[in-house]
Amino acid sequence: MTAVDISTTTLREAVALEERPSRPSAVSTSLTFGWRALLKIKHVPEQLFDVLVSPVVFTLMFTYLFGGALAGSTTAYIQFLLPGILVQTIIIVTVYTGYTLNSDITKGVFDRFRSLPVWRPAPIVGALLGDQVRYTIASVMCIGLGLVIGFRPDGGVLGVVAGVALLLVFAFALSWIFTILGLLLRTPNAVMGVSMMVLMPLTFASNIFVDPSTMPSGLQAFVDVNPVTHLVTAVRGLMGGVVDAGDIVTVLVSAVVMTAVFAPITMYLYRNRH
Amino acid sequence: MRDGPQHAVEATGLVKHFTSGKKTTKAVDGVDLAIPTGSVYGLLGPNGAGKTTVVRMLATLLRPDTGTAKVLGHDVVSDADAVRAAVGLTGQYASVDEDLTGTENLLMLARLYGFRGPAARQRVADLLAAFSLTDAGGRQVKTYSGGMRRRIDLAASLVLSPRVLFLDEPTTGLDPRSRNQVWDIVRVLVQDGATVLLTTQYLEEADQLADRIGVINHGRLIAEGSPSELKHSVGQGAVTLRLADAGRRAEAAAVVQRVLGTEPTLPTDPYGLTARVPDDGTHRVAQVLPALEEAGIAVPEFSLGQPSLDEVFLTLTGEPLPEDEQGSDEPALEQEVSR
Ligand SMILES: Nc1ncnc2c1ncn2[C@@H]1O[C@H](COP(=O)(O)OP(=O)(O)O)[C@@H](O)[C@H]1O
Ligand SMILES: [Mg+2]
Secondary structure, three states: OOOOOOOHHHHHHHHOOOOOOOOOOHHHHHHHHHHHHHHHHHHOOHHHHHHHHHHHHHHHHHHHHHHHHHHOOHHHHHHHHHHHHHHHHHHHHHHHHHHHHHHHHHHOHHHHHHOOOOOOOHHHHHHHHHHHHHHHHHHHHHHHHHHHOOOOOOOHHHHHHHHHHHHHHHHHHHHHHHHHHHHHOOOHHHHHHHHHHHHHHHHHOOOOOOOHHHOOHHHHHHHHHOHHHHHHHHHHHHHHOOOOHHHHHHHHHHHHHHHHHHHHHHHHHHHHOO | OOOOOOEEEEEEEEEEEEEEOOEEEEEEEEEEEEEEOOOEEEEEOOOOOOHHHHHHHHOOOOOOOEEEEEEOOEEOOOOHHHHHHHEEEEOOOOOOOOOOEHHHHHHHHHHHOOOOHHHHHHHHHHHHHHOOOOOOOOOEHHHOOHHHHHHHHHHHHOOOOOOEEEEEOOOOOOOHHHHHHHHHHHHHHHHOOOEEEEEEOOHHHHHHHOOEEEEEEOOEEEEEEOHHHHHHHHOOOEEEEEOOOHHHHHHHHHHHHHHHOOOOEOOOOOOEEEEEOOOOOHHHHHHHHHHHHHOOOOOOEEEEEOOOHHHHHHHHHOOOOOHHHOOOOOOOOEEEEEO
């Protein structure tokens, strides 16, 4: 064992802080927490790749297995499927927001954050900002795969970028549901399990995989009010070059509503958690 | 005396309940504290006594059900931000991010406290050097040893040189060497004027570091005083002998009783013998061995044990610590003298 000796002088010098910096702004504090989220992606990249496995499998499976039957040809089907798969992927990645938050709490890291003299929502807002980078990386990889197997969006680069941007706005708003679960549930795995139960109906009872006109009417009614359906339609439209303002507005409104409802609940729980 | 209030920490009637399911636990049941600025206060108690809950209330992480607390004159509920700016907290479990490196952890905190650019990096470098972690700074914290984790956690609490420091069981689970390092660090901080509240399960630790000790059990302070007052109330520990010849134990017991004035207890080990040291009897401990030698009784093993937390509890509450609450790794301070 190497001898480690604490030098009293160095310690004393480090403790005798001459100048106390002034309190940083809410923005800079949130950005610092966002930087931490990026460091996590750098040190634990597995987390990102784990969630990318299922969309890759889904894309390949649906395109080559059912593409012919569902849309006449695999190339025709990938144009329809890819925006949907992209939406599904990003929505699933949002679950990690709650999972990470809960791990921070169980490991005690959040205690330190909560004991800092900083703008209270900063740790959560910062984590959500960092997650935007995670969503972007996931989007790029998903679209990259699509391009390789024949996705040729008519909306061009601009349409694709606009579609991703709309998706990111929605994902940010949706994340607040998972921060609530992250604060309420006991373990990270419980957060994972419950979040998936929330997501299953949202993603499968939507128009991600098939056109809902073939579905039974009761299910169709749910699919029609499901905000994910509107999101998928809007993203498909943007990427396919046929913009439907109605769906875009619906998506933006549901994002605002979700944030307005769930962000305050998150902050309430965050302040009052034991 | 420094500027500011006479008491760095003041609490009155702190109460905190926890409810999980149908069960409600009264974790803290009316705790009063008054810790003079610049002193070390040791909160001593077994597992589950309520130590962490008290610290978390003082550090603004938990809101008291009733009662009030002030840190440097700031109310922990209504003026929580001022408290947070003045206080450093090292929790019972490491609260650094294990996935990040030591440097990244400290850099994040330095920025959160308002250090910018090169000033933040300089602050981190100074802290790493002060805690002998410069070489380990680039490694993820999950690769650190227990002692290193404790040090990075302490460094993290000192980024802004807090004037009040809360240390929750800072040495539990550490090897003796790392424990001594933590003690040294605490001593330096106190010399530099910080006020420290530390919790511990070890009487020895409180004795080594604290100016005043509060003994907590079931959420209540059951005794308070200086270390010597407290030990006084318990007695000065016990002398334990092991004889060469079991047949002479009764004779030896008589000699020990004559010297110390307390009646020895005879453990099941036929060679063993234990006697409490009375309050006024410390100086007579040294006479036990010569007296036995004079009587021609050989004593191959002799030890003087300080009173342990168990004994403190036995004396203060009249009941021993519950079996499952006794720290098995309790370092009873034993001064072995083998002959
Ligand atoms: N978050 C919590 N929820 C429910 N019970 C708790 C919680 N925190 C502590 N307790 C209970 O409160 C009591 C005191 O706990 P604690 O303050 O952690 O004691 P100590 O730090 O002295 O070991 C214990 O009975 C413990 O089980
Ligand atoms: Mg504790």
